[in-house]
Amino acid sequence: MIAFILQRLGLLLPTFFGVTLIAFSLIHLIPGDPIQILLGERGIDPARHAQLMVEFGLDKPLWQQYLRYVGQVIQGNLGASLVTREPVLHEFLTLFPATVELAVAAILFAILIGLPLGVVAAVKHGAWFDHTVMGLSLVGYSMPIFWWALLLILLFSVKLGWLPVSGRIAVQFWVEPVTGFLLLDTLLARDFEAFRSALRHLLLPALALGTIPLAVIARMTRSAMLEVIREDYIRVARAKGLPPWRVIAVHALRNALIPVVTVIGLQVGVLLAGAILTETIFAWPGVGKWLIDSVQRRDYPAVQGGILLLAGIVMLVNLLVDLLYGLINPRIRHAR
Amino acid sequence: MKLPPLFPIPAGSGPPQEPLAPAGPPPEFWRLFGANRGAVIGLGIIGLMLTLALTAPWLAPHPPAEQYRNALLLPPAWLAGGSWRFLLGTDDVGRDILSRLMVGASISLSIGCLVVSFSLVVGATLGLIAGFLRGVVESLIMRLMDVMLALPSLLLAIAIVAVLGPGLVNAMVAIAIVVLPHYVRLTRAAVITETTKDYVIASRIVGAGLMRQMFINVLPNCMAPLLVQATLGFSAAILDTAALGFLGLGAQPPTPEWGTMLADARQFIQRAWWVVTFPGLAILLTVLAFNLMGDGLRDAMDPRLKQ
Numbered sequence: 001m002i003a004f005i006l007q008r009l010g011l012l013l014p015t016f017f018g019v020t021l022i023a024f025s026l027i028h029l030i031p032g033d034p035i036q037i038l039l040g041e042r043g044i045d046p047a048r049h050a051q052l053m054v055e056f057g058l059d060k061p062l063w064q065q066y067l068r069y070v071g072q073v074i075q076g077n078l079g080a081s082l083v084t085r086e087p088v089l090h091e092f093l094t095l096f097p098a099t100v101e102l103a104v105a106a107i108l109f110a111i112l113i114g115l116p117l118g119v120v121a122a123v124k125h126g127a128w129f130d131h132t133v134m135g136l137s138l139v140g141y142s143m144p145i146f147w148w149a150l151l152l153i154l155l156f157s158v159k160l161g162w163l164p165v166s167g168r169i170a171v172q173f174w175v176e177p178v179t180g181f182l183l184l185d186t187l188l189a190r191d192f193e194a195f196r197s198a199l200r201h202l203l204l205p206a207l208a209l210g211t212i213p214l215a216v217i218a219r220m221t222r223s224a225m226l227e228v229i230r231e232d233y234i235r236v237a238r239a240k241g242l243p244p245w246r247v248i249a250v251h252a253l254r255n256a257l258i259p260v261v262t263v264i265g266l267q268v269g270v271l272l273a274g275a276i277l278t279e280t281i282f283a284w285p286g287v288g289k290w291l292i293d294s295v296q297r298r299d300y301p302a303v304q305g306g307i308l309l310l311a312g313i314v315m316l317v318n319l320l321v322d323l324l325y326g327l328i329n330p331r332i333r334h335a336r
Numbered sequence: 337m338k339l340p341p342l343f344p345i346p347a348g349s350g351p352p353q354e355p356l357a358p359a360g361p362p363p364e365f366w367r368l369f370g371a372n373r374g375a376v377i378g379l380g381i382i383g384l385m386l387t388l389a390l391t392a393p394w395l396a397p398h399p400p401a402e403q404y405r406n407a408l409l410l411p412p413a414w415l416a417g418g419s420w421r422f423l424l425g426t427d428d429v430g431r432d433i434l435s436r437l438m439v440g441a442s443i444s445l446s447i448g449c450l451v452v453s454f455s456l457v458v459g460a461t462l463g464l465i466a467g468f469l470r471g472v473v474e475s476l477i478m479r480l481m482d483v484m485l486a487l488p489s490l491l492l493a494i495a496i497v498a499v500l501g502p503g504l505v506n507a508m509v510a511i512a513i514v515v516l517p518h519y520v521r522l523t524r525a526a527v528i529t530e531t532t533k534d535y536v537i538a539s540r541i542v543g544a545g546l547m548r549q550m551f552i553n554v555l556p557n558c559m560a561p562l563l564v565q566a567t568l569g570f571s572a573a574i575l576d577t578a579a580l581g582f583l584g585l586g587a588q589p590p591t592p593e594w595g596t597m598l599a600d601a602r603q604f605i606q607r608a609w610w611v612v613t614f615p616g617l618a619i620l621l622t623v624l625a626f627n628l629m630g631d632g633l634r635d636a637m638d639p640r641l642k643q
Contacts, residue, residue: 011482014479014482014483015482015483015486018479018480018482018483018486019483019486019487022483022487022492022495023495026495026498026499029499030498030499138374138624138627138628138631139620139624141627142571142575142620142623142624142627143620144575144578144579144582144595144616144619144620144623146578146579146582146595146598146616147598147612147615147616147617147619147620148616150598150602150605150612150616151612151613151616153605154605154609154612154613158605158606158609269487269488270488272488272491273488273489273490273491276490276491276494276583277490277579277582277583280583281602291494292494292583292584292585295494295497295498295585296584300498303495303498307487307491307494307495310488310491311486311487311491314486314487314488315486318486
């Protein structure tokens with residue numbers, strides 16, 4: 001197991017350098033003077049310009065600049081936003097809980113609905129229920145989620161008036177940020193009205209963001225279950241006279257879960273990419289919306305830092321999923 | 337990595353060149369493809385979209401940028417207040433939605449075509465190089481692809497657009513680059529399996545050069561998974577360009593690209609559901625059609641992947 005962990009960590013290293021290289025080249029590939037790009041100021045006095053060039057290390061050869069950049073990244077220095085003058089890392093960390101809250105709600109929704117749907121579809125293999133679920137999941141998989149989000153707003157907010165259109169909580173509530181997760185913070189403050197408001201704001205974005213993972217999870221669960229159901233130990237369990245639900249829920253599902261867990265882990269990238277769209281539509285104050293705003297404001301240090309951090313998070317989660325997978329499925333550890 | 341021929345064969349000798357009938361697409365393929373109802377429906381929708389796109393210059397009832405100032409936000413024809421002049425209604429500056437959707441179809445399909453051809457050609461070439469040359473070159477290419485795969489595609493596309501600046505062409509370039517790793521990995525895997533086969537060794541012995549091995553002997557035998565990926569790549573390309581357009585980083589207004597149309601229409605969601613509904617429906621149908629067809633192709637071409 002230790003060798004497996006070390007091997008996976010070793011694979012992480014080139015990816016880390018690759019991602020930092022991409023983020024590093026971002027500033028240098030943008031046409032224009034790097035000082036102007038980094039400071040967002042025009043017409044800087046030439047003497048000051050030269051001084052800044054030295055200060056930022058831009059007078060050095062590119063490879064030295066890159067090493068310097070990697071060194072700064074490792075120390076958590078990602079530069080300052082041009083708009084707010086705040087450190088990029090700080091801005092990211094303040095907004096990140098909102099994105100996590102949304103993503104967790106979305107994946108919970110996807111698992112809670114997708115897993116049972118996939119199981120039942122596999123049990124009813126070939127019946128109309130199976131066909132409906134598979135058809136719907138293909139539609140869900142093909143869904144442009146930015147449009148799907150608009151349709152949800154159209155139905156639940158505009159037509160029915162049940163749920164709010166945007167934001168994280170109604171404006172009249174102020175909650176002391178402790179964890180950054182509004183659902184937890186409102187509960188900690190025992191402000192149940194605010195909790196209700198936060199929950200109502202969360203529903204639509206989570207639904208929109210969870211749709212594609214839901215479709216993927218339902219499909220994956222179904223095919224994994226179909227494979228497992230054919231195994232001999234299932235026949236044995238049936239032959240022993242176990243109640244059918246027990247055979248399905250305990251014997252089949254547990255073994256079918258291995259590939260499903262992997263797929264769920266791989267949805268993190270999908271969720272973060274989807275969060276960029278979902279947050280923009282619902283004005284959800286998370287890192288996705290912040291990244292798009294930064295691109296549009298040409299706030300390049302923020303864009304650079306945001307891409308690096310998001311990529312780092314996806315990499316770390318993928319690593320965790322891999323390690324977890326090695327833990328539940330020993331065959332993987334020894335395969336390579 | 338060219339081996340010297342063991343027995344130099346003088347030109348003109350060798351086995352007689354019998355014109356063997358090349359094995360055409362097996363009838364098996366069409367039988368399997370036709371049996372997949374979803375794939376046939378997908379093909380049908382794609383055919384319809386293609387027809388609409390190609391005939392848009394003649395059949396579209398109005399020019400896509402023409403603004404009818406006396407017909408702002410008109411509902412579709414079958415609703416109260418609608419007019420048969422504007423079948424699917426008009427948008428906030430009085431442009432005919434149907435005409436814009438038809439022109440949008442040609443934009444989206446061209447995007448799909450260009451992105452897929454670029455990524456197919458570049459990806460397959462890189463994959464062939466990695467599979468044939470092995471060693472350092474292979475490691476370099478594959479590690480680069482791993483890095484690209486580690487990033488969510490939309491994020492990488494946004495990074496590329498941030499460098500190149502927003503616009504339809506830049507969005508397409510970004511998406512074509514982002515999807516490369518899939519083609520490279522598929523090609524490399526297929527090449528590595530193929531190069532151990534007898535026909536490749538045989539042709540190396542008779543002196544086939546590297547280029548001939550790569551593009552004439554091996555590549556055609558790697559095409560099945562690549563074609564499936566290319567079909568699915570159409571849907572990814574259309575979806576991602578629309579997403580970038582929606583974020584304001586892709587096609588810029590007034591281009592009638594579907595995602596850009598949706599972005600424009602967002603603010604009218606309270607008053608005019610049709611400006612939001614139809615462009616998205618067009619995206620969904622097209623993406624769904626390519627996904628359906630891709631699944632059907634995979635089942636028909638590669639029976640091993642069938643369950």
